[in-house]
Amino acid sequence: MDFVKNSIPICGEVGYTYTMGFERQKRFLPHRSTHKESFMKINAHYQDLEQSYLFANINRKVASYAAAHPEKSIIRMGIGDVTRPLAPIVIEALHKGVNDMAAKETFHGYGPEQGYDFLRERVQSYYARIGVELAIDEIFISDGAKSDVGNILDLFDVDNTVLVPDPVYPVYVDTNIMAGRAIRYMQACESNGFLPDPPEEAADIIYLCSPNNPTGAVYDREQLKRWVEYAKKNDAVILFDSAYEAFVATKDLPRSIYEIEGAKECAIEFCSLSKTAGFTGTRCGYTIVPKALEPLNHMWLRRQTTKFNGVSYIIQCGAAEVFTEEGIRQTRENLAYYMRNAKVIADTLDALGIWYTGGKYSPYIWMRCPNGMDSWSFFDLLLEEAGIVGTPGAGFGKQGEGYFRLTAFSTYENTVEAMRRLKDLLQK
């Protein structure tokens, strides 16, 4: 069966291939011939999704190599998951939250869907540190940025044009395909430092992620200002993913789009404690929907109160400590650990004369594959000759071909060892 793709590529499409058992899907396909007057119809847009074989392929190759070479040590620098334990102050608050649930007097039942004020106020003060003033009811606590980045699309008509960068975090693409929305890709490449400027064409919904996943590149204030101007000119909305903001250890670069004047009138910001505080398995994030963006603020409140029941009280207790002075100090220690790893990687690539972005204010390093290799060939070479697992850039889109992502989330010792092996390999 053939299905027409609903994406309109400008500079190339993301390169997944996908099948989802189409034969079985026929059962509920719309427009089938039937003598019945009614039958349940599935959302046919799911058939337009392409399966990302990326991490499945990586896992298969790694497993196969490990089976053939049981003596070889494999260093994993592929997946963007943290490895350091939660900060002590967070652990303590989580225990207190659990204890509260053990006694009638301190038990918490249903909480506000948009989060407890004790946490929203902490997020508010966290933004105030970088000069961004938010009202409490512009802050929505969530179980993570991925949920909200996907669910926010409930608020928009199908008939909107979506603009995403290529390479891209696949969630931006897949959630829009599921809803049947047209997608345009903007080309990120070496010449723009993988930080594309607004195009000539108009768009309605714009995805920006800075510091970027997968490239680690960070927009400066001038660049973001051009995006805000573009969005306002086109009556568009920017969905700004700032999940990696905590890695921006300089005042020279923005950590929130709201540092740009006028952004509250055109941007929704998604953030997460996943990387900030190692919450990938603990689950908490927050989304900012400014009141200047009405009716979206009210619609999001309505969406969340109807389709969500809030984040666990226990988890919110832990999350609130992340934003205290002591919490910031403790969580930044883990970030410093990862950034030391990133520097080891960056220094190695500098010494090898290999072009890359990221690694300075991001746990991701996006490197050009050496000797003009394509990204899967370089993956195979790295795995087989050096026992290092990274992520081929082609997995993030057509423009990712020829590039490769390494992450700084391994241990320091393994990172040093991996870079020693990389040097040996490429200087052979």
Add this chain to the structure above:
Amino acid sequence: MDFVKNSIPICGEVGYTYTMGFERQKRFLPHRSTHKESFMKINAHYQDLEQSYLFANINRKVASYAAAHPEKSIIRMGIGDVTRPLAPIVIEALHKGVNDMAAKETFHGYGPEQGYDFLRERVQSYYARIGVELAIDEIFISDGAKSDVGNILDLFDVDNTVLVPDPVYPVYVDTNIMAGRAIRYMQACESNGFLPDPPEEAADIIYLCSPNNPTGAVYDREQLKRWVEYAKKNDAVILFDSAYEAFVATKDLPRSIYEIEGAKECAIEFCSLSKTAGFTGTRCGYTIVPKALEPLNHMWLRRQTTKFNGVSYIIQCGAAEVFTEEGIRQTRENLAYYMRNAKVIADTLDALGIWYTGGKYSPYIWMRCPNGMDSWSFFDLLLEEAGIVGTPGAGFGKQGEGYFRLTAFSTYENTVEAMRRLKDLLQK
């Protein structure tokens, strides 16, 4: 501004009224006149939503009464939220989960979006206790039934006819209105014990909730069998909300729709630990999408892996203990506490000769308002003359007019006192 309602009432519509700041919404309304070639359009279906003023009205009336009568004690039997602390075995497991996150060796990062196998296996064995065999990959762990009941609609085409009972849990209605789907109401009333049978007309998506919120009525196996037959005949899907299954303390009534032969071919079941184990503020639930319902099982997996990052590892640790023998014993103690309250209420209504459903295998009692009163008048009378807060049936739909919901989630002492006051009031 007028907006056409997209519901097609059979037996009356739910009676909310709603405005969402339409004047401000104009900014992003589709089809406005504009000289621009592109502008972001909101999901206009949100304008078809009617605000439920139900609990806002209740809160306003209670606050006003409390201010005027500071000396009066008010007993709240309105909202369906639990009050008893979590079971000790759950508390212990939550602490262990927190401790795991404190050490590098036991730290958990991203988990499987559909839940850890250690919890899915426990849910599997919980179903096995009532003779229902499920495969692990038919079980999806969620942050609660409300999220999944709403999000499952992503899988269905807009062009489906939805059948909901009236009175109804408002989430079934609102989530479909948000998506622009046609809704038909089926009449629940005294003559069918508030348990409607399938209609003559065909429908595509059917909502059933048993034990029911708000009526507490429980379908028997013969009745559910008729629904399964209806769904199969019409190629429809049943969305079965079994959030209150743990209150069914008899083998004579079904606790899962999968106790009915053929149900796996037509039903998705949603359940929650909110009432089973007092998790309203802790947040965990599960959804069963049978593989016999392909492609829905694969589509839901794809939806969840794309738009969700799983439930907190810590919470899943606690949830897993709910389904052990000891966990079941401890959590059933809390349910027994609530059911003792329900019996106090039911016995009082029996003594007063007032018709009601629920209260036997449900924490909800759905009573006819005495002396032919409408439900808001009875609300006012109960509050002002007895200091008791309940929920007017009209808030759950047109068919709820003339009825009133009391919940068994208060303390035993308060429940006894409330029923003493009710007797005094009605026997005056």
